[in-house]
Amino acid sequence: MGLIQKVLKTEIQFLIIKKMSTKKSKIEHLIQEYLIDEGILKERSPDPKSELDFGFIFTFPPGPNSQKMSVFKPKNKSFIIIAIRTEISKSQINALNSGKENKVFQFFSDLRKFLLIKEVYFRINTKDYRFEIHKQFFPDRNEYISKNSFYNGIQKVYYCFYYSSILLSEHCSGKEIPSKTFGPEFDLSLYS
Numbered sequence: 001m002g003l004i005q006k007v008l009k010t011e012i013q014f015l016i017i018k019k020m021s022t023k024k025s026k027i028e029h030l031i032q033e034y035l036i037d038e039g040i041l042k043e044r045s046p047d048p049k050s051e052l053d054f055g056f057i058f059t060f061p062p063g064p065n066s067q068k069m070s071v072f073k074p075k076n077k078s079f080i081i082i083a084i085r086t087e088i089s090k091s092q093i094n095a096l097n098s099g100k101e102n103k104v105f106q107f108f109s110d111l112r113k114f115l116l117i118k119e120v121y122f123r124i125n126t127k128d129y130r131f132e133i134h135k136q137f138f139p140d141r142n143e144y145i146s147k148n149s150f151y152n153g154i155q156k157v158y159y160c161f162y163y164s165s166i167l168l169s170e171h172c173s174g175k176e177i178p179s180k181t182f183g184p185e186f187d188l189s190l191y192s
Contacts, residue, residue, distance in 0.1 A: 026143035027080065028054040031071055034147050038062065045072055060158050067161060069154065079136045080145070082153050084161045088129040088168065095172035104129075107171040111164055118160050133160045 024032075035041035035058050045055025055072030073080045088096075096103045108126055115122045121134040135153040139145050 025053065025073075027073065027139045027145070030144065031080065031150070032056060034150055035071075037147075038151075040066075042068070045070055051075055060154050067158065069157065071154075079138045082135045082137070082150075082157050083132055084157050085132045086130065086161065086164065092168060092172050093129050103171050107168060110167055110171070114163060114167070115160060118156065120156065120160055131164070133157050133164070 031054075032041065035056055040058040040060055040062055042057045042059055045052065045057055047055060051074060053073040053075055055070060057068060057070050059066035060069050067084060069082065069084045071080060071082050096107060104126065108124055108131075111131065112122070112124060115133065121136060123132045123134075125131065135157045137145055137149065137153055
């Protein structure tokens, strides 16, 4: 094979790879469509290290109680992940570290047990006071996940986050929550 043929072959391979990398997969298109349909898509996930096939940042639920969440597909994996990340605030860290008992350990221990029961993946970084909650989905061979299954996954991750926030507030307050009084914190209308 001559030099010109080798150069042309290399250029053609490069163009084919480039075209494939800009083409959206079926699952990427489907997930983006689901997020747009509900009006919660915010942006594409930045991926400076190119570790993802795709990723989106969205807010859920729609309305004033929404939280930033993400959905992404790692490169060379057959699953997608719905995730929410939480960093505990300085004031909450101070509250957890105050007093004689080890409230930091107790909070993360209680959180871990809860997330295990809910059958979600998680990462807890006790050193930096952060945690992540993940739900994995495996699309079928046609790269399909039903909208209902996808949104059930989003809700599961969100409700785990919501419960973890309640748990954190209880551990930070250092006192028992009276069961006889219902205040605005008991409003579970997430779409108001």
